[in-house]
Amino acid sequence: MKTLVAFILFLYVCKSSQLQENSTKRVMGAYFANWAQYHTKPYTYTPEKLAPIIGKVDQLMYSFLYFDDNTYNVRLIEPKDPEFIKTITGYKSSNPNLKVIASIGGWNFPSALFSKMMSSSESRSAFIKSLKDTLEKYQFDGVDIDWEYPCSSPRTDYVKYTCADIKDSHDAGGKCPDDTNNLLMFVKELRQSLGSDAFISFASPGSKDKWEKWDLKTMSSYVDYWHVMTYDYTVSDIKNSSVTAPNAPLYTPTDTNGVVQWSIDYTITGYLAAGVPANKIMLGIPLYGHTWYIPNIKGDEWQSYGLNASIQGDCCGSFKSTYGALYGKGSQLCGTYMYSEIVAAGPLYYFDTKTKTAIAYMAKDSQDGWTKAGTWFTYNDKNSIDAIAKYVGEKNLGGAFIFDTSEDSLSYETGEFTYTLMSALATGLKGGGGNEGQKNFCAPSPSSQCNVCQKCCKNYLTIQRDCDACVVINCP
Numbered sequence: 001m002k003t004l005v006a007f008i009l010f011l012y013v014c015k016s017s018q019l020q021e022n023s024t025k026r027v028m029g030a031y032f033a034n035w036a037q038y039h040t041k042p043y044t045y046t047p048e049k050l051a052p053i054i055g056k057v058d059q060l061m062y063s064f065l066y067f068d069d070n071t072y073n074v075r076l077i078e079p080k081d082p083e084f085i086k087t088i089t090g091y092k093s094s095n096p097n098l099k100v101i102a103s104i105g106g107w108n109f110p111s112a113l114f115s116k117m118m119s120s121s122e123s124r125s126a127f128i129k130s131l132k133d134t135l136e137k138y139q140f141d142g143v144d145i146d147w148e149y150p151c152s153s154p155r156t157d158y159v160k161y162t163c164a165d166i167k168d169s170h171d172a173g174g175k176c177p178d179d180t181n182n183l184l185m186f187v188k189e190l191r192q193s194l195g196s197d198a199f200i201s202f203a204s205p206g207s208k209d210k211w212e213k214w215d216l217k218t219m220s221s222y223v224d225y226w227h228v229m230t231y232d233y234t235v236s237d238i239k240n241s242s243v244t245a246p247n248a249p250l251y252t253p254t255d256t257n258g259v260v261q262w263s264i265d266y267t268i269t270g271y272l273a274a275g276v277p278a279n280k281i282m283l284g285i286p287l288y289g290h291t292w293y294i295p296n297i298k299g300d301e302w303q304s305y306g307l308n309a310s311i312q313g314d315c316c317g318s319f320k321s322t323y324g325a326l327y328g329k330g331s332q333l334c335g336t337y338m339y340s341e342i343v344a345a346g347p348l349y350y351f352d353t354k355t356k357t358a359i360a361y362m363a364k365d366s367q368d369g370w371t372k373a374g375t376w377f378t379y380n381d382k383n384s385i386d387a388i389a390k391y392v393g394e395k396n397l398g399g400a401f402i403f404d405t406s407e408d409s410l411s412y413e414t415g416e417f418t419y420t421l422m423s424a425l426a427t428g429l430k431g432g433g434g435n436e437g438q439k440n441f442c443a444p445s446p447s448s449q450c451n452v453c454q455k456c457c458k459n460y461l462t463i464q465r466d467c468d469a470c471v472v473i474n475c476p
């Protein structure tokens with residue numbers, strides 16, 4: 001009897017202390033990309049594909065919407081946007097907690113236009129009025145402003161439509177210190193106009209020279225979340241980027257031979273030091289990796305950062321002379337592979353425990369006939385996500401978001417998405433800790449429930465441990 005009472009007491013204490021320690025609800029955000037509908041099969045991505053994961057998403061950013069150069073009216077950009085938005089807001093009937101957010105701007109949208117819109121009280125209010133109408137019309141719960149970036153220098157971007165159609169788009173950039181001051185006025189007016197219930201977030205930069213151009217602390221009173229873009233610390237699709245370095249390292253690489261000395265931890269520490277409340281920080285996780293071309297590496301030398309890459313010359317137009325390897329089969333972006341494309345290529349795999357990032361390498365051509373020997377990848381896999389989720393718990397952040405849903409794992413036979421990475425993130429955030437070192441579920445199991453799991457395992461023969469997150473969805 002005594003033992004039983006003690007046992008019940010133990011359960012109770014255990015439960016209540018858990019609740020206390022992790023009482024903050026950590027949320028999972030996800031960007032939906034309206035251009036992923038153009039990915040080649042089986043990677044084609046439309047809102048229906050969200051069904052298996054939508055129950056675990058707290059806020060979904062529909063990206064991207066633009067606004068007009070002269071009237072500042074918000075405008076949809078893809079013919080299917082209205083239909084897509086309707087399908088996505090329809091998911092609220094199965095997940096009542098889901099918030100659907102209109103994300104405006106993005107990296108292809110000129111910074112100069114944001115600068116212009118923010119510059120006068122008249123243009124700001126024209127934009128905000130149109131935004132309010134748009135949110136109401138399409139039943140969005142709020143807005144995510146994706147200005148890249150206030151005070152940016154003029155730049156020319158190569159925007160690829162097809163291999164033969166690459167446009168150089170010139171962006172006059174921003175204006176300092178006006179952008180900083182106008183942005184603060186804008187967020188005050190935005191909150192005032194949308195009211196306290198509306199969701200307001202900003203995509204914000206990962207590097208100090210850029211975030212210093214924002215009044216992060218004062219603006220924090222008016223925003224729900226900062227979507228901190230803690231990725232692309234190093235990219236390969238620009239002319240001088242010849243040395244390999246991680247896309248989104250949790251901790252700063254220790255290699256110093258030309259490797260960029262930045263990390264997620266460096267950015268988050270900087271935001272906290274700037275006075276941003278931890279619970280307003282959403283840590284960003286890319287579901288894609290960057291590639292370089294490094295033929296004929298000796299032995300295990302590929303298992304590190306700081307390698308010198310060669311120009312492969314297989315990308316199109318202006319990208320041909322960069323160090324990025326040939327684009328992935330489905331997404332067609334030079335120097336970039338979606339997580340699903342990396343898995344399909346079947347490379348050798350290594351996990352760098354210092355940065356919590358995955359490195360992979362094609363020692364030979366892939367069996368799918370696309371990815372060439374010598375392709376080298378840096379990306380964030382399930383092991384990275386487990387470590388990041390743990391970090392989010394330790395720092396008591398608001399949560400984490402992924403960019404973007406179309407890049408997660410799928411079944412190559414059926415085109416159904418299996419969401420290995422997003423499932424792992426949801427589990428990690430829920431535990432308030434992360435599931436680092438969790439047991440591998442891939443072992444054959446006699447349970448009938450696990451038939452689906454074993455089918456899923458088959459799709460991940462090369463990266464077997466990814467199956468366990470798949471089980472979270474398919475074998476409840």
Ligand SMILES: *[C@@H]1O[C@H](CO)[C@@H](O)[C@H](O)[C@H]1NC(C)=O
Pocket residue numbers: 240241
């Ligand atoms: C490459 O050039 C960009 C500007 O085009 C510059 O910001 C960056 O620091 C350069 N990187 C290296 C490794 O030299």
Ligand SMILES: *[C@@H]1O[C@H](CO)[C@@H](O)[C@H](O)[C@H]1NC(C)=O
Pocket residue numbers: 257306307308
């Ligand atoms: C990369 O190239 C630089 C300059 O040629 C050289 O100093 C460095 O040792 C090379 N690094 C590696 C890992 O081969």
Ligand SMILES: CC(=O)N[C@H]1CO[C@H](CO)[C@@H](O)[C@@H]1O
Pocket residue numbers: 021022393394395396431432433
């Ligand atoms: C903020 C906080 O106390 N987070 C803790 C939640 O619980 C995990 C373990 O379950 C800890 O690692 C976190 O530090």
